[in-house]
Structures are given as C-alpha cells and as structure tokens.
Amino acid sequence: MIKKRGVQEINFWTSFFSLDNIPGSVPIRPISAYTEYNINKKKQVIILRPVSNQSELLDAVASEEPQVQAVSAFTVSTQIMIHHSMTLSGLSGDKPLSLYKDASFPSSMFHVAEGGSLTLQDITLDGQKKLHSCKDPANRPLILVSGGTLRLKSGAVLQDNVSYTEGGGVCFSWNSSHANEFLMTDNAQICGCSSRICGGAVMAAAGHPKDYFSIQGSSLIAHNTAAHGAGIYLRSYKKQIGSTLTISGSASIENNTALGFGGGINFSGFREDQGSASALTVSGKVRISKNSASYGGGIFFHASNDEDQLDILDGAIFHENSAQENGGGLCLVSDTGASVTLSTSSVCKNNSGRKGGGLFFRNTSVDAPIRLALMNAVITSNQASSCGGGIAFLTGRSEFFFHVTDSRISGNSSASDGAGIFLRSYGTGSMNVSQTDLSQNTSGKYGGGLSFHSEAEDKTNSLSLSSTIFQHNQAESGGGLFLHSEKGSLDTNLFDCIVEENTALSENGGGILSKGPDNIVSLRGTTVISQNLAMKEGTGVYLGNGSSLVLDGGQNLYDSIFLQDKSSLLYLQTALHPNACIHLEASGYIAPDKQKAPVTIGASVSGYFGLQPSDVEKFRMPSHGFHGWEFSLNSDRTLILLAPAHYKIRYENLMGAGNPNPVSYTADSPDLVLNPPGNLPGTSFLGWYDDPFNGEQIEIIPHGSTEHHTLYARWKPETTGSNTVSTSRKRFPLSLLKRNS
Numbered sequence: 001m002i003k004k005r006g007v008q009e010i011n012f013w014t015s016f017f018s019l020d021n022i023p024g025s026v027p028i029r030p031i032s033a034y035t036e037y038n039i040n041k042k043k044q045v046i047i048l049r050p051v052s053n054q055s056e057l058l059d060a061v062a063s064e065e066p067q068v069q070a071v072s073a074f075t076v077s078t079q080i081m082i083h084h085s086m087t088l089s090g091l092s093g094d095k096p097l098s099l100y101k102d103a104s105f106p107s108s109m110f111h112v113a114e115g116g117s118l119t120l121q122d123i124t125l126d127g128q129k130k131l132h133s134c135k136d137p138a139n140r141p142l143i144l145v146s147g148g149t150l151r152l153k154s155g156a157v158l159q160d161n162v163s164y165t166e167g168g169g170v171c172f173s174w175n176s177s178h179a180n181e182f183l184m185t186d187n188a189q190i191c192g193c194s195s196r197i198c199g200g201a202v203m204a205a206a207g208h209p210k211d212y213f214s215i216q217g218s219s220l221i222a223h224n225t226a227a228h229g230a231g232i233y234l235r236s237y238k239k240q241i242g243s244t245l246t247i248s249g250s251a252s253i254e255n256n257t258a259l260g261f262g263g264g265i266n267f268s269g270f271r272e273d274q275g276s277a278s279a280l281t282v283s284g285k286v287r288i289s290k291n292s293a294s295y296g297g298g299i300f301f302h303a304s305n306d307e308d309q310l311d312i313l314d315g316a317i318f319h320e321n322s323a324q325e326n327g328g329g330l331c332l333v334s335d336t337g338a339s340v341t342l343s344t345s346s347v348c349k350n351n352s353g354r355k356g357g358g359l360f361f362r363n364t365s366v367d368a369p370i371r372l373a374l375m376n377a378v379i380t381s382n383q384a385s386s387c388g389g390g391i392a393f394l395t396g397r398s399e400f401f402f403h404v405t406d407s408r409i410s411g412n413s414s415a416s417d418g419a420g421i422f423l424r425s426y427g428t429g430s431m432n433v434s435q436t437d438l439s440q441n442t443s444g445k446y447g448g449g450l451s452f453h454s455e456a457e458d459k460t461n462s463l464s465l466s467s468t469i470f471q472h473n474q475a476e477s478g479g480g481l482f483l484h485s486e487k488g489s490l491d492t493n494l495f496d497c498i499v500e501e502n503t504a505l506s507e508n509g510g511g512i513l514s515k516g517p518d519n520i521v522s523l524r525g526t527t528v529i530s531q532n533l534a535m536k537e538g539t540g541v542y543l544g545n546g547s548s549l550v551l552d553g554g555q556n557l558y559d560s561i562f563l564q565d566k567s568s569l570l571y572l573q574t575a576l577h578p579n580a581c582i583h584l585e586a587s588g589y590i591a592p593d594k595q596k597a598p599v600t601i602g603a604s605v606s607g608y609f610g611l612q613p614s615d616v617e618k619f620r621m622p623s624h625g626f627h628g629w630e631f632s633l634n635s636d637r638t639l640i641l642l643a644p645a646h647y648k649i650r651y652e653n654l655m656g657a658g659n660p661n662p663v664s665y666t667a668d669s670p671d672l673v674l675n676p677p678g679n680l681p682g683t684s685f686l687g688w689y690d691d692p693f694n695g696e697q698i699e700i701i702p703h704g705s706t707e708h709h710t711l712y713a714r715w716k717p718e719t720t721g722s723n724t725v726s727t728s729r730k731r732f733p734l735s736l737l738k739r740n741s
Helices: 007-016 033-042 054-062
Strands: 049-051 067-070 074-076 080-082 085-090 097-101 110-113 117-121 123-126 143-146 149-152 157-159 170-172 181-184 189-191 194-198 202-206 212-215 220-222 225-228 232-236 244-247 252-254 265-268 279-283 287-289 299-303 309-313 317-319 330-334 338-343 346-348 359-363 370-375 378-380 391-396 400-405 408-410 421-425 429-434 437-439 450-454 460-466 469-471 481-485 489-495 498-500 512-515 520-524 528-530 541-544 548-551 561-563 570-572 599-604 629-633 639-644 647-652 683-689 709-717
Touching: 049 054, 054 067, 054 074, 054 080, 054 085, 085 123, 110 117, 117 123, 143 149, 194 202, 244 265, 279 299, 330 338, 338 359, 359 370, 370 391, 391 400, 450 460, 450 489, 481 489, 541 548
Parallel strands: 049 067, 067 085, 074 097, 080 110, 085 117, 097 123, 110 143, 117 149, 123 157, 143 170, 149 181, 157 189, 170 202, 181 212, 189 220, 194 225, 202 232, 212 244, 220 252, 232 265, 244 279, 252 287, 265 299, 279 309, 287 317, 299 330, 309 338, 317 346, 330 359, 338 370, 346 378, 359 391, 370 400, 378 408, 391 421, 400 429, 408 437, 421 450, 429 460, 437 469, 450 481, 460 489, 469 498, 481 512, 489 520, 498 528, 512 541, 520 548, 541 561, 548 570, 570 599, 647 709
Antiparallel strands: 599 639, 629 639, 683 709
C-alpha cells in the first residue's frame, strides 16, 4: 500500500538519520530534503517534492508531482502550466515562505488549465506590485484558471499584484469543456491586489454548468481595488449558465475599493438576455465591511433572471461599507425580478451618497415581480444623503412582495424621505411588517420610520403592519409614518401596533401622515396612537387629499386627528369602544363657520348598520372656536355631523295668545330680546319667567348662551274702576294671576 506522508514525516526521517539516534556514533551532517525525497521515492512513499528555485519547480510540474514543497523563497519569471493535480506548499511556520513574481515578468505565475488542479497551502505568491507599472498592458493576475480547480487553504496568501485586465489575484476564464472550481478556506488570504477592469482579488467568468465558487473558513479578501468588484467579480458569460457563489464560515471581505459597482462583491448572471438562474449565498459569521464603491459598497447584485436569488443568512454582517451613489451595504438592480432573503443578519453603519444607506433594491422590469424578505434582521445606524437610510426599495412597475418580521430597524437617518424604510411603487404589491421595531430613525423630510409612496395609476398597494412599534422617530412631516399616493391608492392596516412619541419637527403628522385620493388607514385591535408631536397639524394622525381613517374600536387613540378637507373622513368599522375618545383638530374644513355647517366628520362602513348615539358621545371637538357646537347623527344614522347646536325655547301658559318669539337659537345668535305674546282680553302680560310660580323674570337670552329654556308667561286680570273684568271665558291658574293690591 502506498502511504502519503507530509511535512511532519520529513522531520521524522531527518531526525531518524541524525547522529543523535545512533549510540556511540560520530556526528555527521543531517540528511537533506532531496536525499530524504529520493529515499522515500524508492520506498514508494509519496511525500513532498522539495523545490528551492524556479527550475526545480518546473521539473516537478513536468514530472506531474502531486505534492511539492518550496523549501526556500525564489522568484518566478515564467508562467507555470498546471495540467495535473498538484499541491504546492511552503514550510509551515509563523511566516509563510514566498514565491515572487519577477520584476521583468508581468504575466501570470500559474496557469491551471483543462482539468488541472492547484492547491496552495502555507505559501505566499507575491506579485511585487511596486516593481510593475500599473499602466503596463501585459500585467496579468497571479493565477489564471481556464477549466481547472484552484484551492487556497491554510496559510495560502496571494498579495500585491497588479493586473491590466480582469482579476488582480485570480482570474477564472470560462471553459465550455471543463468546469472551473474555486475553494478558498481556512485562513487563506487575497490582499493588496488590483485590476484595471474587474475583480481586484478574484474575477470569475461562469460558463460551465458545473462551475463552483466558494469562500469558507476564516478566509480574508482585503485591500484590493478594481473598476468593478474590487473583492470578487463573478458574472455569467453564457446564456445557458447561471452564476453561483457561496460565502460562509467566518470569512471576511473588507477594505476593498471599486470605482464603479461592487466594492466587496459584484455578482450577476448572464446580462445580455434572460439566461439561467443565478444564486449568491452569504451565510454564517461572514463579515463584509469597510468596502466602498459608487454603487453597492459591500455587494452589487445585478439580477437578470426572475429566479435569481440572493440569500444573506445566519449571522452575516454588513458593516461600515459606503457607496457614493446607491446602496452603502448592498445594491441590487434587477431587469427581470429577483428574490432576496436576509435572515438573522445585520446591516449596520453603512452609508450612501444617495439612496439606501444600508440596503438598496430597484426593479426595472414591467412584468416580473421582485420578492424581498427580512427575518430576524438588524438594520441600524445607516445613513443616506437622499432616501432610505436603512432600506430604499424602488419596486418599479411590476408586482412586489416585501415581508419584514421579527426585525429591528433603528437609528438610521436620511436627508430626504424614509429614514428607516423608503418604498416607492409604480406597480402593485404588498408590504407586510410584523413584530418589528422601527424606532429612533430620523428623516430630513418625510417619514421618520417609514415612507411609502404609491404612484401607480388606478392600482392599489397594500401595507399591513402587525405588532410593530414606531417609536421616537423624527421627520419634517410624518414623524412615524408617511403614506402618500398620487394617482392610485394605498390601503394601510395597523393591527396591535404602537405609534408613540414620534415627532413632526416642522410640519404635519406627528404619528401618521396620509395624503392621497382613496388612501385608507385602518387602526385595528389594540393599536395605540399616543404622545406624538407635530409642529403644525395632526398630532396623532394627519389626513389630507382624500385620505380616510377607519376605526375599529378606537379605544387607544389618545392623540388628535386632523382632517384637511371634506374628502378626508373617519369611518367606524364597529361601535366605538366605551373608553374611546376621538379628538379632532381645527382645520380649514373643521372650522366654526355656520355658513358651512353642518360639517360631515364620519360615517359607518358597510357592515356596521346604524351609527349609535354612544358613538357620537366619544367625539371631542377642537378646543377653540367651537363654543355652542355639537356632534350629532343625520336622520338615517349614517353620518356623524358637527354643527352649531340649536337650543330649544319652550313657551308655556300662553292661554291661546300668539307668540312672536323664536323657538330655538344658537350660541352665535345675537342677544335675543323676548317680546310679549299677543293680547289676551281681560289680562295684562307681566313678563316671561323661568318658573311657573316664582323664579326670575327673563327679558333677554344673551349671545353665547348654550342651554335649553322653558319660559312661562305670567298674566294678571285687568280692572275697570272697582269692578274686575270678567275672565269667565278664560280659565287661568290662580297661581299665575297676580292679585290686585
């Protein structure tokens, strides 16, 4: 049986043949690595073939040695072709041994081709960047792979190389006959490499159905530069072939800089036409940090198939990446839809010069949907100079599905809209957020926690929020939520949510601002609107341009509501809760103008037949200017009205005499001077009294009075001389006739 042996066994044989193991012998010089190699070769034991220079390495490759060990550092001045399976290692130790690209040699040090395989371990390939002009068009990557396998294992380092073409460290050229395979694992590194075009560390062109690219362990890709994809650039160049990249373990991609797209990673399938599906998976404690680009500081993903998939899972971290334009942490642009899952991962302290400080998504397809799911995600302390400090989602004209659950989106900021989340849709779709905390986000314009813009003509988008907290958010308008539509509509439902202590710093809508024709905001379950602030109108909820508010109980609506015009109303889904108290703010519509009265405040929705007087009792009018106004129901109990109250005046004991006085008045009525009734033969009218027997005489009802009155006419019989005029034809209660003195 042939037995494989490694470096440890070389050390064993060296010590075995040393003089220390032969009693009484005279010390001799230890056996050399080459002698040991030849001894073991005769014994048919496969061990490491030692090489100390380029010539010996070329001989080992020509002999198709499977295990080669560099025992000293040397330079490489020619390209070494690998067509067989070979492992090249250095001497293990604290400082790995290095092979250097010669100053006169610009091409690749190794070329793995046509089924060949190269594994590097405990060795450094150094491109000596300082000795090669970045303007030299002959510069190439350290390793070129065209239909072969490259494995970078423990102690393997590719560093300081400059390439005029693709791939500063490694370039995988697609091959239709042989698959490319890349495995980077353990603590392997690619650092300080650059490409004038793409793939500062790694450029991979997918073109075979079995192409495989994986980065695992504690691998490090750092301080690389390129025009696009400074860390990794992976793209399909064959329509039938998708791209697949897996990054897992505790790998780090950090401090890479791209001028264009993808500081850490630039990933896409076949772009020229819809090809096969592609997938990028980032899982485990992967750290993508401090990378920068114009678009997609951490990752740029160009989706070109509606089944393209991006998965960020199990503890991945996007931290302190930056983009001059969109997507500080991640930028995904789709021509044909895509699916994105971000689970149990965090996106923190990223920034962008425009939209999407943390995450940016845009779909330009008109028919393929985009699906985005965030689960147990943490999106915190990201910043955007325009919209979407945490997340910016531009859904385009196609359908979209956006689900967020058990997540925290907090401490983000944007100079414009949607510090936590910004979403704009020209199509139709649904956004569902549950058990999520959107707190302490600060927007320079609209929507501190969430800004949702529905721009689709004649289409309805839906927003469902359940068990979600909007707290301590700030914006110019819509401190907690800003809901806006131009031509279509937005149907928003809050189930058991908390909208509390949010602030509209200079405009309207401390808790919620909703504007747009046919926009509907429904407060359901135990939803709380409390302790919000607005510099102008709508402390709790601001409704404008046709927006309406549906109340299902309304027991936890502690802040006031602003109705901008007659197209914005309140609707009752069910009878109001006994503890409900609905406060209204004054507006141009809700104004103490009796010429516009009555003002319609609310109505019942279908299914709730017949508003009740108990519903009316729960409403509270604005605090100023509405003295003498009241809420009431219309005749068929379908509307809640606000109008000046009409106070009744009832006149008693007229004895058939005519009454010229009004039977009602309002608080706005001028002083009402009471006139005497018509003549009653045989009597004199003494005045109007507020009591049938005693009481006070009432001559005037002053302006501003707000009570009902019952007034009693008081008479006395007329006398002529010593005879009293007969009153036998009229029967007067004796108590109402004043006796003659």
